[in-house]
Amino acid sequence: MPAQSRESAVIAVLYEEGGEPHVVLTRRSPRMRQHAHEIAFPGGRRDPEDESLWHTAVREAAEEIALDPAAIEHVGELDSFVTGGSQSLVHPYVAVAHERPRVHVASPDEVESVRHIALSELLLDEVWREEIWPFSDELGDRAVTFFEVIGDTIWGATGSMLRQLLAIATQTESEPGSGSEQSAR
Secondary structure, three states, X not given: OOHHHHEEEEEEEEEXXXXXXXXXXXXXXXXXXXXXXXXXXXXXXXXXXXXXXXXXXXXXXXXXXXXXXXXXXXXXXXXXXXXXXXXXXEEEEEEEEOOOOOOOOOOOOOEEEEEEEEHHHHOOOOOEEEEEEEOOOOOOEEEEEEEXXXXXXXXXXXXXXXXXXXXXXOOOOOOOOOOOHHHHO
């Protein structure tokens, strides 16, 4: 299988509401073959006709949650990440919407629900934790990040991406829950 066929792209859409930044996440459909029922950023696999991985993320978000590409502005990228289950190389992009995105479940086969979460919620001490998990001999032990919010556990690749996004948004290298929430308010 060519490497490109296992490449995916996701998009973290940030917007301000009530004076604080929020992020858009989805709950994946239980019908998905990989990562079913998990909380994730909108996105998916690269198609051969996609001009770039940014276009993959935007196309997938439009298909999954009806995100209007004209309503967002590309502002950066996070570190790429190989998922444990699907072994897909995920390229996370960051975009800003100038108002709360008008999104909904557009593809029930892929998305069960759309979630809007305040970044301040993710920065609370009781929400965040990290565990060291043994992986393959090549990867060794890896830190796995967890966020317990909205009645769900956000973890794995999405948890790691959220952790990096929070560090950038708060302009700190500190861990969530270690006082960094002060700089986000």
